[in-house]
Amino acid sequence: GINQIHPRVRKVLQLLRLRQIHNGVFVKLNKPMINMLRLVQPYVAYGYPNLKSVRELIYKRGFAKVNHQRLPITDNAIVEKQLGKFNIICVEDLIHEIYTVGPNFKQANSFLWPFQLSSPNGGFNKVKTHFIEGGDNG
Template sequence: MSTAEKKLDSNPEILLKKRKNADRLRIEKQQQAKHRAEERQKQQNAKKSNNKFVRAETIVARKLASDRENERIKRVTKFDKMNYKLDDNDDKERLLFVVRIANPHMGNIPTRARKVLSILRLNKINQGTFVRLNKKVEPLLHLINPYVVVGTPSLSTVRNLIQKRATVKVDITEESDKTITPKEGEDNEESKPLEGHDFKIIALNDNNLIEEKLGDYGVICTEDIIFEIFKLGDAFLECNKFLEPFTLKEPVTGWGPLSKLERLEKKEESKLHQVSSKRNAPLNEVDIDKFIESQI
């Protein structure tokens, strides 16, 4: 009888234990992730349901503002359906940086506009993302024109945003399922799992992470991401998805006299800058370099 036939075709007991523990830990991590998601949803609902007294005039004003905004969305959608023509020869793409601003009216944001904001990942005020402007994206920007400001950033602005404000989402569920190898002299029957959440947001300061996620597209460092974003390269979509929305600072902070003066000047400027509700009106474009200069 050969040695291969004598060898038992079975796993050792310690491997069976590890597999059993791995299955149990995976189920526990899934249940913990579900519980954390439910807790986060409860906290968000608790923040929204504030029991403040609201005057009847305020309710009526909000209702009228919401109706006007719904009518604007209908006009914009109707105009796009009647006048939408896609000509590949005239489709000139350019880079835009879109920043979410405060709502200009008291009404609720319509569902269609809120969905566009969600697609662009602009769920909070003072968040911004890069967008490739073309004839397919322009109608979407007109839907959310009152809620955002857009502009063409320069190379220095793109570099400053990515180097100073770029963050990425790292999934640590798999890392939390990993086990710590015991040292010599410790009990190795059961290993301790690493504790962690579902994901975490970290600053983009590691080229190894970039090469791991975007190496298949020829992007291996921060400078490659800057080049792909600014030049609208072939890997623009992948790089833009890899980056989380940029969270900018408030333009005016503090309670001193100079801060109060700047806040008043900013309020007066906002009164002069009126956004047209017409579909054929231009986008709410500003000097984006100057706009985010003090917010990086």
């Protein structure tokens, strides 16, 4: 969770929509975002996703935010109803918009609920060192 950490770091995690342990989100990388990631670096792992990862995340763990409710993305009707005005009419359009960080990335990303990821199968091995340094922390 986000208990017992500095209030500034907690606020950044809330801004990134990372309110629970093992949550994941997509972010648009710009100068302010780099500074925010630098602040929360001990608590998160980040990197550039490939198209396969984006597609698998959205199809397997993708949920839509409709009227503040978490709904599974079962068909294209949900996507078209919420994002049709931004010319995103199917799940593949949503994947393309997220992967290419297109002009409607903000709307597409806020339509997606933060991904609830599972903990590693074998548990964490090297918790002492950070993810960037080859460990499991973050």
